[in-house]
Amino acid sequence: MAEATVSTSLVPPGALTGAPPAGSPDGQVARTPRLVALDGLRFFAAVGVMLYHYTVRNSQAWGQPPAEVFPQLGSWVVYFALGPEMFFVLSGFVILMTAWGRSVANVAASRIARLYPAYWAGVLLTGALLLWIWPEGKNVTPGQVGVNLTMFQSLFEVDHVDGVYWTLWTELRFYALILVLTAIGVTRHRVLVFATAWPAAALVADVTGPQWLRVVLVTEYAPLFAAGMVLYVIMRSGPSRAAWLLVAANTAAAVWLVVPNQLAMQARNTDATPSAVTFGVLVVACVALVAVAGLTRVSRMDARWLTAAGTLTYPLYLIHEHWGWWGISKLHPGLPPAATLAVVMTLALVMAAAIHVGVERTLGPRLRRGVQGALERLPSVRSLVVPGPQVR
Structure with missing residues (x-):
């Protein structure tokens, strides 16, 4: 996943309101309404990845x-x-949402608290x-398990305990760029400048x-992260021709990069022979679905079950692969x-719910408060304060 997940409750995976609202005791701006359609997209993407791992x-x-x-x-x-690619578009949208108008300490603490508790579990x-x-x-x-607990195992050239962790290393690097911004x-x-220059340089x-x-x-x-970021800008402050052209350009760049990578990965890991054209169309669909979920009437839907499903997405993504394969083997x-x-998918969902209730809900808020307090005591971080809501 993937945020995971990042997020509307997870990562890919995270929560639309994973950081405290600025203007509340911990911040400075009003709480952003939850877009439950994004929760639904992320959850169905995670279920799709689970099906892929179990059947393909x-x-x-x-x-x-x-x-x-x-x-x-x-x-x-x-x-x-392509579930992780969907996660990355969602992360671009939602992580920018959680960062806008907040301090570096607030954003860093929010992301650490969303990523690490479920990941450690x-x-x-x-x-x-x-x-x-x-x-x-x-x-x-x-020793490999111990290094993996840092989430930085790729820096030390240590293999992932679970292959799905590659997406978290990708998300971490995106978060670092968001902290710079x-x-x-x-x-x-x-x-808009960032979403133009970064993918071009990449x-x-x-x-x-x-x-x-x-x-x-x-x-x-x-380009996937950047497309999601521009979609959030359009939602926040209105569309423009330049913004939509930037979404289109980043989507085209994503197709250019993702399709060959996916074809090579499927050749290595499966016996399937997927179509390059279909992969390309579905990469475009990943961006289009986030646009529909965030920018149309769909964004105003009220479906609490999607919110509940969204809370399971990140732990489900983290836990499903090897535990599911073990269940299948038995x-x-x-x-x-x-x-x-059906049984192993149910097992994975139950384990995800247990991690969410027993770990994320209990450890996450404490970790966020502790990390934010520690960061705000550092002079170099304390100076990076947001002067006020920045709309333009």
């Missing part, structure tokens, strides 16, 4: 290639591999599964840049494939 991605769980277990299903479920639970319960599922070490001051003009770096620059600029996914000899799939 090659693993030893079924005892045979998933393509032989689900010969028809995989031909269209393979496109759910996910790493420890999956680590325990692979170390002691199902070691044949994947070869991991206690927050320190400068978030305005409409600056966001495209150049993707072709000619050194590896460190490609890492800093999040080259493969910069159940499929005695149950039909469809029944096995």
Whole structure:
């Protein structure tokens, strides 16, 4: 995921109102109304990723290639591999929303508190599964689990305990760029300039840049984040021809970068032969769906069940893969494939709910307050205050 997730309750994954409202005791502006349609998009994207991992991605769980277990299903479920790309567009929209008009300390504390509690639970639970319960599922070490708890394992060239963690490293780098923009001051003009220059630099770096620059600029996914950011600007302060052209340009750049990457990934990890054209159309759809959910009447829908589903998205994304494969390996000899799939998906949802209630709700607010207080005591951070609501 993916925020995860970032967020409207998660990351990909986070919460639309993950940071305290500025003007409340912790901030300076009014609380942003929750856009439950974005919760729904994120949740269905996470469920799609879960289906992809269980029915398309090659693993030893079924005892045979998933393509032989689900010969028809995989031909269209393979496109759910684009769930992380949807997360990234959503993150661009929602993380800019949570950063606008807030201090660096507030934004940093908000993101740390949203990302880490569920992530720590996910790493420890999956680590325990692979170390002691199902070691044949994947070869991991206690040291690897320990490094993964930092979320910076990619910097140390340590493998992810769970492959889905790659999206969190992508999100972290985006958050770092948002913190830089927050320190400068978030305005409409600056966001549009940023959403123009950053993806352009990322495209150049993707072709000619050194590896460190490609890492800093999040080259493969910069246009997706940027498209989401511009959509939020349009929602906040109205459309313009320049803004919509920027959304279109970033969407085209995303298609250019994502489609070859997805085709190569599916060739490595599955027996599917997806269409490049379909992948391209669906990348455009990722941006279009966020636009519909955030900018049309759909944004005013009131569906509390989508909000509840949204709270499960991040922990579901973190926990589903290896625990689901373990469940499949235990159940499929005695149950039909469809029944096995239903049971393991239910197991993943129950585990996600337990993490949300038992970890995120209890540890998240305390961690946010502690981190924000610690950051605000640092002179270098205390000086980075927001002078007031910046609308233009």
